[in-house]
Amino acid sequence: MRSIWKGSLGFGMVAIPIKMYVAADDKRVGLLHNLHSECKSRLQQPKFCPTCSRQIEATEVIKGFEVDKEHYIPITEAELDNLKLESCHSIQIEGFIKAETLEDPRWVKDCYFLSPDETGAKAFVLFTKAMQGLGVLGVSKIAIREKEQLCVVRPFADILLLQTLHWTDELRDWGELSVFVSVSDKEMQMATALIQAMTKDINLGQYKDEYREALANLIEAKLTGSVLELPVIAKPKEMDIADAIMASLNAIGAGVS
Numbered sequence: 001m002r003s004i005w006k007g008s009l010g011f012g013m014v015a016i017p018i019k020m021y022v023a024a025d026d027k028r029v030g031l032l033h034n035l036h037s038e039c040k041s042r043l044q045q046p047k048f049c050p051t052c053s054r055q056i057e058a059t060e061v062i063k064g065f066e067v068d069k070e071h072y073i074p075i076t077e078a079e080l081d082n083l084k085l086e087s088c089h090s091i092q093i094e095g096f097i098k099a100e101t102l103e104d105p106r107w108v109k110d111c112y113f114l115s116p117d118e119t120g121a122k123a124f125v126l127f128t129k130a131m132q133g134l135g136v137l138g139v140s141k142i143a144i145r146e147k148e149q150l151c152v153v154r155p156f157a158d159i160l161l162l163q164t165l166h167w168t169d170e171l172r173d174w175g176e177l178s179v180f181v182s183v184s185d186k187e188m189q190m191a192t193a194l195i196q197a198m199t200k201d202i203n204l205g206q207y208k209d210e211y212r213e214a215l216a217n218l219i220e221a222k223l224t225g226s227v228l229e230l231p232v233i234a235k236p237k238e239m240d241i242a243d244a245i246m247a248s249l250n251a252i253g254a255g256v257s
Contacts, residue, residue, distance in 0.1 A: 001113075005144055009114065009153070009160075010092040011127055016120035018091070020144075020162060023111040027209065087148050091162070093138040102137065102152065106172075107165045114153065114160040124160075131155050190245045197254035 003019035010016070033042050046055045063080070064072035091114075102108070116124035131138065132155040142151050142162070150165040183191075221228035239247065 004112075005142075007088075008090045009116075009120075009124070010090055011138075012093075014123055014127075015090070016123045016127070017117040018114050018120065018124070019117065021113040021115065023113050023161065027212065087141040087143040091140045091142050091151070091153065093140050093153065095139050096131070096134070096136040097139055097152075099135050099137055099154070102165075104171075109149070109164040109166055112162045112164075113156075114162050125158075128155050128158070128160055187242060187245075190242060190249070193254070194245050194248055197249060197252055 001021045003021055005020040007018065007020075008015045009018045035042055047058070047061065048054070049056050062074055062076055064074045066072055131153075138153040140151055140153060141148055142164070143149070150167055152163050152165060154161050154163065218228055220226075
């Protein structure tokens with residue numbers, strides 16, 4: 001595995017040299033590109049400067065902050081590298097919270113593995129085990145991909161997992177989406193029975209990306225000139241909620257009287 005970030009993990013005065021790795025791969029068959037419908041050529045998106053009326057090279061590109069429409073403050077890579085933010089080079093734990101504090105699933109963005117350099121292995125294991133025993137998460141900030149992000153560090157197996165979080169002002173309120181409809185005791189009883197009947201041990205590893213597989217089969221069929229038989233998707237029947245629940249219970253052999 002190739003690390004995407006190197007720095008240190010700080011617990012008070014303790015600094016542990018670490019490396020960070022992407023924790024999950026985005027598995028895709030491949031990118032679908034935009035083509036010209038007539039000649040099937042891939043459409044290009046060159047870096048074009050409207051003022052100079054020419055295509056520019058990658059070496060001529062810098063970043064800029066938009067002040068207002070068509071007005072920018074140029075910022076060079078060197079200036080970005082010189083920003084004196086501790087989070088650019090260190091994940092300094094500012095405190096610990098109980099794991100249940102993050103029950104709201106809106107918080108979590110991305111996950112990364114943290115692993116120590118050889119010199120920091122003992123301290124890394126020590127704090128990983130201590131956090132695991134206490135059931136806590138370490139709160140910190142990290143600067144990656146040109147922005148600072150709030151994050152938590154949590155024990156995961158025999159290493160640590162860093163989860164980047166949304167800032168509080170990024171979490172959307174759901175109030176306007178709330179639904180208030182009255183349901184009968186009988187309907188609640190039936191819905192509860194269906195959920196209980198469907199509650200079982202599930203191995204998430206048994207699931208596979210069927211869309212990715214279907215897309216791969218479609219591409220293979222087009223490459224070989226074969227005919228791909230597509231499944232017929234039946235439209236769900238419109239049913240009363242009570243009838244639909246009862247039909248579901250009967251289908252899994254858990255009908256109720």
